[in-house]
Amino acid sequence: MALPEKYKSPYDASLVEESIYKKETESGFFTPENLVKAYPSRYEKSEAWTTITPPPNANGHLHAGHALDVTLKDVIGRFHRMNNKRVLMIPGSDHAGFETQVVYEKKLEKEGRSRFGMDRDLLYKEIYDFTIANKDTVAGEVKRIGASYDWSRDTFTLDAKVVTGVQDTFIKMYNDGLIYRSKRDVNWCSKHQTSLSDLETTNKEMTDTFYTFKIGEFLIGTSRPETKFGDKYIVVHPEDARYSKYTQGDTFEAEWILGPTKFTIIKDESIDMEFGTGAMTITPWHSGIDFQIAKKYNLDMVQVIDENGKLMDIAGELKGLRAITEGRKRTVEILEQKGLLVEKNEKYTHVVPVCYKCETPIEPQLKDQWFVKMAPLAEKALEASTKGEIDFVTDQFRKTYEYWMSNPIDWNISRQIVWGIRIPAWFKNKGTDTEEYYIGHDNPGGEWIQDIDTFDTWFSSGQWPVATLGFVGADDFKTYYPTQLMETGRDLIFKWVPRMVIFGLYLTDYKQVPFKDIYLHGMVLDPKGQKMSKSKGNVMSPIELADEFGMDALRMALVVGTTPGSDQSMSKDKVRAYKKFVNKLWNISRFVLENTDNENEWDKSIIDNEYINKLENVKMNIGLYIEKYQLHLASEELYHYVWHEFADVVIEDVKKDLTDANKAMLRYMLKEILTMAHPFMPFVTEEIWSDVRNDGEVELLLVKEW
RNA sequence: GCGCGAUUAGCUCAGUUGGUAGAGCAACUCAUUUACACUGAGAAGGUCGGGGGUUCAAGUCCCUCAUCGCGCACCA
Numbered sequence: 001m002a003l004p005e006k007y008k009s010p011y012d013a014s015l016v017e018e019s020i021y022k023k024e025t026e027s028g029f030f031t032p033e034n035l036v037k038a039y040p041s042r043y044e045k046s047e048a049w050t051t052i053t054p055p056p057n058a059n060g061h062l063h064a065g066h067a068l069d070v071t072l073k074d075v076i077g078r079f080h081r082m083n084n085k086r087v088l089m090i091p092g093s094d095h096a097g098f099e100t101q102v103v104y105e106k107k108l109e110k111e112g113r114s115r116f117g118m119d120r121d122l123l124y125k126e127i128y129d130f131t132i133a134n135k136d137t138v139a140g141e142v143k144r145i146g147a148s149y150d151w152s153r154d155t156f157t158l159d160a161k162v163v164t165g166v167q168d169t170f171i172k173m174y175n176d177g178l179i180y181r182s183k184r185d186v187n188w189c190s191k192h193q194t195s196l197s198d199l200e201t202t203n204k205e206m207t208d209t210f211y212t213f214k215i216g217e218f219l220i221g222t223s224r225p226e227t228k229f230g231d232k233y234i235v236v237h238p239e240d241a242r243y244s245k246y247t248q249g250d251t252f253e254a255e256w257i258l259g260p261t262k263f264t265i266i267k268d269e270s271i272d273m274e275f276g277t278g279a280m281t282i283t284p285w286h287s288g289i290d291f292q293i294a295k296k297y298n299l300d301m302v303q304v305i306d307e308n309g310k311l312m313d314i315a316g317e318l319k320g321l322r323a324i325t326e327g328r329k330r331t332v333e334i335l336e337q338k339g340l341l342v343e344k345n346e347k348y349t350h351v352v353p354v355c356y357k358c359e360t361p362i363e364p365q366l367k368d369q370w371f372v373k374m375a376p377l378a379e380k381a382l383e384a385s386t387k388g389e390i391d392f393v394t395d396q397f398r399k400t401y402e403y404w405m406s407n408p409i410d411w412n413i414s415r416q417i418v419w420g421i422r423i424p425a426w427f428k429n430k431g432t433d434t435e436e437y438y439i440g441h442d443n444p445g446g447e448w449i450q451d452i453d454t455f456d457t458w459f460s461s462g463q464w465p466v467a468t469l470g471f472v473g474a475d476d477f478k479t480y481y482p483t484q485l486m487e488t489g490r491d492l493i494f495k496w497v498p499r500m501v502i503f504g505l506y507l508t509d510y511k512q513v514p515f516k517d518i519y520l521h522g523m524v525l526d527p528k529g530q531k532m533s534k535s536k537g538n539v540m541s542p543i544e545l546a547d548e549f550g551m552d553a554l555r556m557a558l559v560v561g562t563t564p565g566s567d568q569s570m571s572k573d574k575v576r577a578y579k580k581f582v583n584k585l586w587n588i589s590r591f592v593l594e595n596t597d598n599e600n601e602w603d604k605s606i607i608d609n610e611y612i613n614k615l616e617n618v619k620m621n622i623g624l625y626i627e628k629y630q631l632h633l634a635s636e637e638l639y640h641y642v643w644h645e646f647a648d649v650v651i652e653d654v655k656k657d658l659t660d661a662n663k664a665m666l667r668y669m670l671k672e673i674l675t676m677a678h679p680f681m682p683f684v685t686e687e688i689w690s691d692v693r694n695d696g697e698v699e700l701l702l703v704k705e706w
Numbered sequence: 707g708c709g710c711g712a713u714u715a716g717c718u719c720a721g722u723u724g725g726u727a728g729a730g731c732a733a734c735u736c737a738u739u740u741a742c743a744c745u746g747a748g749a750a751g752g753u754c755g756g757g758g759g760u761u762c763a764a765g766u767c768c769c770u771c772a773u774c775g776c777g778c779a780c781c782a
Contacts, residue, residue, distance in 0.1 A: 010744060203779085210782095222782060235782090272781055280782040289782080351780075396710060400777080403709070407778095494777090529718090529775095561719055561730080566711085567776090569718065573731065580744040591741030625722095632720070636729070651741075 003594045004691055011586035013550025016687045021143060024686070024702050030150045032086040035703065042084045042705065049085035050483040051077060052465045052515070053149065054492070055094035055157065058135035059103045062142065064524035064532060064570055065489060067542035068562070070145045071555045072521060072631060073487050078148055078679040079626045082706040088480055090468045091142060091149040093135045095157045097420035097457035098200065102192065102357045104130060104419070116193070120418055120452070127419045128158075141543055146551055146682045148702065153476075155468045157460050158421070165471040166460045167424040167441060169507065170370075174439045178373050178506075179413075181425075181437065185284075185291040186412050188365040189355040190309035194416040195369060197456055198409060199495050201353040201362050210348030211332060212276070214340045215263060216254035221276040223348060224283075225335065226327040229257055229314045230302035231281035235293060238267040240278050257334055258316050268293055286364050305363055324361065367414075368431070370423060370453075374408035374502075381405045381501045384513050390501065393519040393629045394565040400493055413456045420454030427451060462499030463507070465514035472507050481508075483515045490520040490565055519629050522567035524558070529569050545575050552681035553579035559680060560635045581639060582684050585677065588647055589688045592670045595658055598694055602664030611650050615669055618645075622676050623706065635680055642673055667692070675704055 006015070028034035035043040051073055056066050073089060081087040104127045105115055115123055135156065142149070155162065173179045186195035208223045218234055236243040243265075250265040263281075270293060271278060284294035284301040294301050305323045306312050313319055321327040335341050353362040382405035384390050385398060392398040414423065426448035428436040437451075438444045460467070465486075469477040482504070488496065497518060504514030525531060526538040533539065546554045549572075556578035562568050618641045625634035646669065654662045670692060678685040678701045689701045698704050 007741090010742085220782080224782090275781050282782080287782080289780090400710070403778090491777095527718090563720075566719090571718085571731095574718085576744085577730070583744045584742070587742035587744090589741090594741065628722085630722080633722085636720075640729075647742085648746080652746090655741080 003590065007586070007590040007593060011550070011583045011684060013552065013582070013683065014547070017144075017146075017551055017683045020683045020686045021146060024148065024682075024700060025143075025151070027700055027702065029081070029700070029703050030089075030148050031152055032088045032150070035081070035086055039703065043086050046084045046086055048088060048480050049077070049080040049485075050088045050090075050480040051485040051487065052090050052468050052483055053092065053147075054488040054496070055092040055155075055461065055464065056138050056142070057096035057099055058093040058131045058138060058156070059096055059100040060134065060138070062138060062145075062542060064540055064542050066142075067145055067554065068521055068524050068558045069488065070142055070147050071558045072519070072562075073485070074145065074147050074149075074682075075555070075559060075631060075679045076485065076487070076626060076629070078682065078702070079623070079706070081148070081702065082675070082678070082704055083623075084705065087148075088153075089147070089149045090153045090155065091139065091147065091151060092155040092464070092468060093138060093157070094457065094461050095131060095419065097415060097454060098192070098194065098196075098357070098417060099457070100127060100131060101417050101419040105192075115418070123418050144543060144546065144551065146555070148682075153468065157457075157464075157467075161470065162460065162467045163421050164441070165467055166421050166455065166463055168471075169463060169503065170424060170455070170459075171439055171441075173372065173506070178377065180371055180373060181368060182371055183366050183368045184371070184412075185286075185288045185364045186367050186369055187353065187362045188307065188367070189358065189360055190307065190363055191358050191360040192355060192417075193307060195365070195367060195412055195414060196355065196362070197412055197458070199458075200356050202356040202359075203351045204354045204359060204361075205349060205351050206361075207347060207349045210345040211335075211341065212343040212345075213335055214342050215256060215281070216252055218279045219277040219342060220279060220281050222281075223350065224286075224324075224328070225331040226311065226315075226323045227283045227286050227304050228281060228331070229304050229311075229316075229318075230285070230300075231256075231283055232261060233264050233266050233282050233294075233299055234279055235266045235268055235271055235282055236279045237271040237273045238269060240271075240273050242278065243267075255338060255340065257331060266293065266297055266299070268296070285366050288364055291364075291366065301366060303366065305365075307365065309363060323363075368435075369412050369414035370425070372411040372413055372459075374410050377502045377506060378405045378408035378498075380505050380510050381498055384501055384505065389513045390515065391517050393517065396565060397490065397493055397518065397520050401498060404494060404498055411456075413459045414451075414453040415456055416453055418454065420457060421460055423451045423453050423455060425451040458495055458499055461496060463503045465500055465504055466507050481514070482512045485517045485519060486515040487519040487521065490522055493520060517629070520565055521562065522565055525567050525569045527569055527571035527573075529567075540570055540572075545570075545572070548572075549575045549579040550582060550683070552582045552684045555682075556581060556635060556639075556680055559631050560639065562632050564629060581643065582681060584643055584647060585673075585681070585684060586688070588642070588651065588673075589670060589692065591651060591655075592666050593691060595655075596663040596667045601694065602661070602668040609665075611665070611669070614645060615641075615672055619672060619676050626679070638676055638680065642677070646673060674701060675706060678702075678704070 053073060054069065056062060077087050077089045108115060170179065187201050188195055210221060210223050211225055212219055212221045222228065246265045248267050251262055253260050253262050282290035282293055284291045284299065285303045286305060302314060304312060304314055309323055311318050311321050311323050311327045318327055318330050321330060332341065354360060355362060382402060385402055424439060424441050426438040426443055428447055438448060465483055466472065469481050471477060500514050523531065530538065542554060553575050557575040618637055621637050622634045654666060674685045674689050686701050
């Protein structure tokens, strides 16, 4: 057989990748039902192997982390498909509620517009169009990586069936007593005008001034004087000898910001006697801990700062001032004039919670929101781990998970944003004392108005394994649930993984976990080991890397040396090194194709030599490693074998004496190498396979039997 | 403060259940129309962070200290 012309030049990925992916897609084999149709003997009675892919946010481009994510799953998935499992990998995208809205708000800002005051439906429509356009870009990039995902099952979190299903879950949970409405302190971002879950805030160390003021005989320390207008309780520890003359509920009058004020003594054990003077005032509306105390003793709670971060009526002449800047300054001035300022420590460093998107300090507010009662759900999720129903590839994450599930905090799922799934709750006299609500999809008739809030995005993505399979009862659900693998970034150990377990268990009456194995990969860092970010300008686009070095090279670079859970550095040098490897494979194939042909078919069963033994041993190891999710070992073994055994030893040895038997052996070994390499480097291997395969063999390596 | 992880060759990292230290990259020496220069051959390079313990045997298990990184929670 004449050597195809293309082998006379180095491998050029740009000439083959698109057409290979097209061939693979058109084969239909990304859809498991088609595997059964085409190869019933292999797939009809085989096990299903399913993984639900984490939906990339439909609001931007793919970053290096996504590329790793897709590559790891695709390597494992392709391996299992070749091993006769009915592999189903479901792609999707997430509307990413708050994330996307923030991105869109920035866009609006640039255009000199603002979401506030915008018509709700119009804003939703605009973000929808924006997201749908981006969604296709992202899907295109996932395909570029070679993901053998079943696109016929592509799911978007705002597809009608998902929206309805997610709302059904809320209704079911409400009826089961797992959802309640409560006025509680929530994390309020005054810039984005929405409440946030505890996981959507982050901590920032700040240096502020710490003030000590005098209230009667008490010395009160605070870094937030501007919240103190409504304070009228002094809280001390019951065993604090300094205040033993007071009893619970004693009152006294003292000069305060706006004049003489009546204070009441509260004694509570939560007070740290060592801190300052062991006495504090409380601001229940704007502090979680204070709220707990106020609730315990049924104390008055007053709002001081409004949702825009400005002082309210209670601040008298200071009303309308931005609380933490001008409001604080003026409050201190007033207290200083009255001679109540005792001390100012300007170097007080403390950690304050801030919005994870804009770093605006969180202003706790009391608001009526929907909460999920986490304790009973977390208990089941904890059991799933302790009983071994879910398995973590690295045990460190089990510890984190179990700690988290042992200390659950109720989850605020209301978001005051437009972009998301509406909460199926209807109100009469909302926000008043006579508020009534009704839970259901449709207006019960009359004066009811639907809650304008949307769900926290994790309320829907937490149901992803169930939702992508059409929810409980659907055919797909019956066939493919529970899934085998959840592979995602280790940063999602809190936000996403436990919630999927919780929803998966809950929706199956606590019978079935959503997935068995949990593999969490680390972050992809820049060559210096730093986090990639737009502001640092060190972002490496996977698509651009693939343009330069080829996707197979990038896939190898992402997999080799990547231990589960550990971060890794990505560098051009690394990708370049694997481009060389891809080309090495290309040249090996050139040699074999040049010197052998289809006549040289070889039956391995009649010859047993050292080379073949080694090959089979390597193949077995690679398979075992992949099954154990040790892709770094599998890929290294492959690399080493192909280059330093097959090329450097076998070919060098055999080429001196190209007997028919040797030719046949080379051809056989090349096919085996292509098989082993295919999960890692699907493009180049398919391309070579099309030249080396025999008439009786499968057209695509994608479905070649391992 | 609590938790998790890391510390192995110049750099980036592997090292399965304890059994004589590995790879890639870089650097060094040699080879030069070879299937492939996106190459080959060779040599060099490490008291596995410090200290202690268990063991016939420790990079690996236990304790402790140090440094770095990450996560979570916080005191008004």
